[in-house]
Amino acid sequence: MSAIACRPHVTAALAASRSFRYLILGSLALLLGAATANANEEQEGHRTSCARLTRLRFEGNTTVTAATEVTSGTLTTPAGQVLTNLPDFCRVQGLSRPTRDSNIYFEVWLPTRIWNRKFLSSGEGGYAGTPNYTRLGLDGGLDELLRRGYATASTDTGHMASDMWWAIGHPQRAIDYLYRSKHLVTVAAKGLIRAFYGRPPSRSYFNACSNGGRQGLPEGQG
Numbered sequence: 001m002s003a004i005a006c007r008p009h010v011t012a013a014l015a016a017s018r019s020f021r022y023l024i025l026g027s028l029a030l031l032l033g034a035a036t037a038n039a040n041e042e043q044e045g046h047r048t049s050c051a052r053l054t055r056l057r058f059e060g061n062t063t064v065t066a067a068t069e070v071t072s073g074t075l076t077t078p079a080g081q082v083l084t085n086l087p088d089f090c091r092v093q094g095l096s097r098p099t100r101d102s103n104i105y106f107e108v109w110l111p112t113r114i115w116n117r118k119f120l121s122s123g124e125g126g127y128a129g130t131p132n133y134t135r136l137g138l139d140g141g142l143d144e145l146l147r148r149g150y151a152t153a154s155t156d157t158g159h160m161a162s163d164m165w166w167a168i169g170h171p172q173r174a175i176d177y178l179y180r181s182k183h184l185v186t187v188a189a190k191g192l193i194r195a196f197y198g199r200p201p202s203r204s205y206f207n208a209c210s211n212g213g214r215q216g217l218p219e220g221q222g
Helices: 002-042 051-055 142-147 171-197 211-221
Strands: 062-070 089-096 104-111 118-122 151-155 203-207
Touching: 051 062, 051 171, 062 171, 089 171, 104 142, 104 171, 118 142, 118 171, 142 151, 151 171, 171 211
Parallel strands: 118 151, 118 203
Antiparallel strands: 062 089, 089 104, 104 151
């Protein structure tokens, strides 16, 4: 009986101990976050113009094929979608070719006036095959994330949506789709952000659903 009677007290003591521990961990997280933000502030340096971003090269034989300023408020995607109400931004288009059979297309959108100093990468649903240009909701596409002030990026993951047989006989393309494309595009996006703004992002995030959720798992494991 005495042991049973003690359990509520032990439970209460453990709960108090855990609450204290969580409080300490939370405080440390806030301090580390503040230290990171301060470090980022101190790293501000030379800024590269939008047009000159084409000179940059990144991991995985990644090149920038085009970098143009979009100031019209509209953009027509390769599929003919007309995106409107866009803030001014630098549209970066690039390719990663980590293997002979790889051809990973990606875009990085860098707001020129309203950057919130954060990077939010957009995932791609299903079998991808095209960057996530637009999608409503919290896991919005490039257009919605740009409107919220984020520097953002998306990719076709190494194949075109119109090619139904992209993975048959192409194991390297399957690897690109599974995890390699997101890694290479993220590395390139962070490098472009650092060059364009003269500082790294204060925070980096990834947000998506469906296949995008799967993409986040290997990234977190890596």
